[in-house]
Amino acid sequence: MDDKIFQIIADEERRQSEGLELIPSENYVSPQVLRAMGSVLTNKYSEGYPNFENLDGTDAQVLKGAGEENYRYYGGQDNTDRIERLAIARARRLFHADHANVQPHSGAQANNAVYNAWLKPGDTVLGMDLAHGGHLTHGAPVTQSAQIYNFISYGTNPETGDLDYEEIERLAMEHKPKIILVGYSAFMKIPDFDRIAKIGAKIPGCLLMADMAHVAGLIAGGVHPNPLDHGFHVMTTTTHKTLRGPRGGLILSKGIVSNPLKKVGHSIENIPTLIDRSVFPGTQGGPLMHVIAAKAVCFYEAGLPSFRRYARQIVNNTKVLAAELKDAGFVLIGGGSENHLLLIDTIKTCGVDGKTFEKLCDRCGLTLNANAIPNDTRKRFSPSGVRLGTPAITTRGMGENEMRMLATCLNAIADFCPGRNNGQWQDVEIMGKVIVELREAVRYLGKKFPTPTERKI
Numbered sequence: 001m002d003d004k005i006f007q008i009i010a011d012e013e014r015r016q017s018e019g020l021e022l023i024p025s026e027n028y029v030s031p032q033v034l035r036a037m038g039s040v041l042t043n044k045y046s047e048g049y050p051n052f053e054n055l056d057g058t059d060a061q062v063l064k065g066a067g068e069e070n071y072r073y074y075g076g077q078d079n080t081d082r083i084e085r086l087a088i089a090r091a092r093r094l095f096h097a098d099h100a101n102v103q104p105h106s107g108a109q110a111n112n113a114v115y116n117a118w119l120k121p122g123d124t125v126l127g128m129d130l131a132h133g134g135h136l137t138h139g140a141p142v143t144q145s146a147q148i149y150n151f152i153s154y155g156t157n158p159e160t161g162d163l164d165y166e167e168i169e170r171l172a173m174e175h176k177p178k179i180i181l182v183g184y185s186a187f188m189k190i191p192d193f194d195r196i197a198k199i200g201a202k203i204p205g206c207l208l209m210a211d212m213a214h215v216a217g218l219i220a221g222g223v224h225p226n227p228l229d230h231g232f233h234v235m236t237t238t239t240h241k242t243l244r245g246p247r248g249g250l251i252l253s254k255g256i257v258s259n260p261l262k263k264v265g266h267s268i269e270n271i272p273t274l275i276d277r278s279v280f281p282g283t284q285g286g287p288l289m290h291v292i293a294a295k296a297v298c299f300y301e302a303g304l305p306s307f308r309r310y311a312r313q314i315v316n317n318t319k320v321l322a323a324e325l326k327d328a329g330f331v332l333i334g335g336g337s338e339n340h341l342l343l344i345d346t347i348k349t350c351g352v353d354g355k356t357f358e359k360l361c362d363r364c365g366l367t368l369n370a371n372a373i374p375n376d377t378r379k380r381f382s383p384s385g386v387r388l389g390t391p392a393i394t395t396r397g398m399g400e401n402e403m404r405m406l407a408t409c410l411n412a413i414a415d416f417c418p419g420r421n422n423g424q425w426q427d428v429e430i431m432g433k434v435i436v437e438l439r440e441a442v443r444y445l446g447k448k449f450p451t452p453t454e455r456k457i
């Protein structure tokens with residue numbers, strides 16, 4: 001028995017149970033998702049794809065409807081084909097897509113597979129600047145894709161915190177990108193997909209791609225627009241953030257679905273097959289069938305009425321938390337939030353950088369992350385803000401009362417800082433006492449609202 005690793009896993013279970021997870025990209029999966037991920041499916045190699053026939057209809061129809069052939073390179077695929085067909089069918093249903101590729105190992109892999117499917121080296125992509133809330137994979141110079149393709153960045157309007165649509169249009173007309181990319185890691189507004197689709201339509205051969213990694217669960221739960229309903233051709237996402245599934249990626253698309261073993265013409269209507277061929281064999285090897293089974297469970301759960309209630313509660317909780325924090329003098333980028341996350345300017349709120357605030361929160365059992373704010377002039381490892389969100393604590397069943405308690409805790413932490421005490425830190429002894437009290441309050445909330453694994457539901 002490898003008792004070292006299992007002891008560490010037990011320690012992590014305790015950490016997750018006793019602390020409060022405020023990182024907006026994290027969540028707690030259900031015991032069913034966990035069970036599928038820990039299953040014998042990890043033993044199976046399934047390079048290729050199942051049959052794509054008859055994926056409309058109920059799960060029972062999908063299970064019955066597989067044609068004779070599949071597109072796999074190994075035998076023994078009866079069960080894996082059924083699992084992947086269910087995962088694809090459920091994802092299509094959930095997100096109104098013509099096709100779903102459930103094999104990307106992560107969100108980054110999903111984005112890279114779309115670039116590889118549609119672009120030639122040197123082609124231009126217009127995406128959001130990392131420093132304004134975009135993701136690394138949207139063209140940060142340290143990534144491989146930035147070495148291959150030409151990324152042009154747009155930012156947010158510093159006054160409103162919203163997208164600068166005029167700038168996006170101007171840059172699009174100037175650079176004629178092959179992809180316009182919408183979707184962010186630290187953005188609290190709902191993008192106007194129609195407006196961007198109209199811009200894209202003016203550029204021949206421009207693929208409209210939405211990276212909805214952060215808000216996929218809000219889309220599935222009906223509280224955020226679905227870019228595929230607003231003229232976008234492709235949507236990528238992770239499955240482990242608001243969607244509350246296993247760690248992994250997913251690509252959804254509109255267009256014609258065909259045999260992935262056969263080459264197709266380079267057109268937007270063929271994007272489903274171009275993507276399939278780009279995921280495998282283009283950028284990945286064998287799929288992780290245990291994770292695909294867990295994704296199928298996640299899509300099932302995300303289609304239930306209870307998930308719609310969950311998504312609504314995430315947004316309500318974020319709004320309540322935002323209002324309470326604003327009342328307490330916190331400076332929020334964008335003035336609040338329309339989704340699941342908040343970006344706080346900690347320098348303006350209490351005179352400390354985001355890393356310092358993050359560390360203080362850590363000592364109280366509150367996990368969040370330091371984050372750059374738009375036009376941040378500070379270094380990446382000590383940026384001017386923190387990012388936090390409500391998906392994980394909402395999964396634990398917390399509601400508006402708990403958001404008020406949380407705001408009180410965050411405000412008590414801000415009160416330690418020089419910006420709130422005429423440039424001086426709070427007295428060390430007082431700080432130590434308050435940290436112990438806050439730690440207790442957080443532990444109390446953790447006990448009162450157990451994680452799904454503790455509740456076994």
Ligand SMILES: Cc1ncc(COP(=O)(O)O)c(C=O)c1O
Pocket residue numbers: 025105106107108109111134135137183184185211212213214238248249
């Ligand atoms: C918008 C966005 N896209 C892509 C990713 C990458 O996902 P992964 O970490 O699964 O590669 C993230 C992760 O934080 C993200 O926020």
